Amino acid sequence: MSEMLRYMVIMVLIYESFLHLVHGHCCCDHDEKEQIIGPPGRPGKAGIRGSQGNAGEPGRGGRNGMVGGKGVKGEPGVCDCSESTTSQKRMAYDLSMNRDWTWIFHGSNIYGYKLFKEEKTYQQAMAACEAVRATLACVGMRVPALRERVKAEVVRPSGSTRMWIGLDDLERMNHYVWLDGVVSNRENTDWYRNEPSSATERCVELWNYHEHISYTLNDSACIKTFHYLCEKIY
Template sequence: MSEMLRHLVLVLLTYLSFLRLVHGHCCCDQDDTEQIIGPPGRPGKAGIKGSQGNAGEPGRDGRIGINGSKGEKGESGMCDCSELATSQKLMMFDLLTHRDWKWISYGSNIYGYQLFKEAKTYQQARAACEAVQATLACVGMRIPHVREQVKAVVRNSSGSTSIWIGLDDLERMNHYVWLDGVVSNRENTDWLPNQPDTAPERCVELVNYHNQNERLNDNICSKTFHYLCEKFY
């Protein structure tokens, strides 16, 4: 072979090697669909044990099965954003994070109570409860067996002897309405004897005197007391 021919062959081989290097990983044309092969699946079960051999010859185990194929991809999960699911998540968040609240079950709901030991007017206390997605205590002051548990929360807490709850007659004189819209009456409002009385006293406090057994009294709304918040699910 002449020197020139040898040189041409060498150039051709070099060019072919270059093409393989550039296009070696491309296994399909533009119109084809490239297949992606995943990793092998778990090994299959062992093969069936061989039958017993002739007398004097031990039997042999069967061959191990081939590896199993790759499993199918699971379906994507779905996020439950329903109102009930959201409420349950919020409830669990409060139960886990607001451990200083006293949680009481009543009916199908769970009520949380927290006594805040900050001196505020009635309107300030109301706004402070709303800021933590709660209200001044209503249900807990109205339903007898819940009320006794809530009173225990107050009784075991030191501080003010006067505590704002969610009851007033600010919309109409002598027409007391709980902040959740329930109208006050003698059955659902645990008043002190001879209460409510005077006109300037439009907002209601829980009187935390030991000799008064934590009952309700109307007082002047601009006075500053501790306050009891309530939230429920």
């Protein structure tokens, strides 16, 4: 073999070896339709994050539960008649205006009473009671059993003989109405005999006529000045 031919054979062998290293097989082993697949590429960059979706509608509320059964009746309370408890029940304090107003009240009801020894007209007395969150006495003068206790425990010990209470006929002549809205009648109004007696006397006082110990009601001119009896709900 000539030197030229030997050289050409060596070059062909080197070229085939090169093709085998690049393609993994001989370039003539695949047909025309087969594609040569190279190694996988690098991963692509992450895509742009989408916007957040809208919140869903709130769910419907559940159905109401069954109505509970009737509770067990409680035991009767125990009355505490100790000296300290009784004292607390009979006195309360209103510290408005830097003064200690003492109100006498009863454990059998929710009303407290105070007689103020200040001379005032009916309207002034009404306003003074309202200033200490009270009203001129109504229930304490209308309910017979309570009325007698208020007289015995509040009115008589004070020594006052004339005081305003919460009754008048200012809205309509001879139609007396208590300040809490109850209409006056012979059953709930303890008038002195032959009272009310004057068309010019439109407001009512509790008075001790000539030291008559029962204290009864009398119509009087609203511009007169008397002491006044206040009633407060506790």
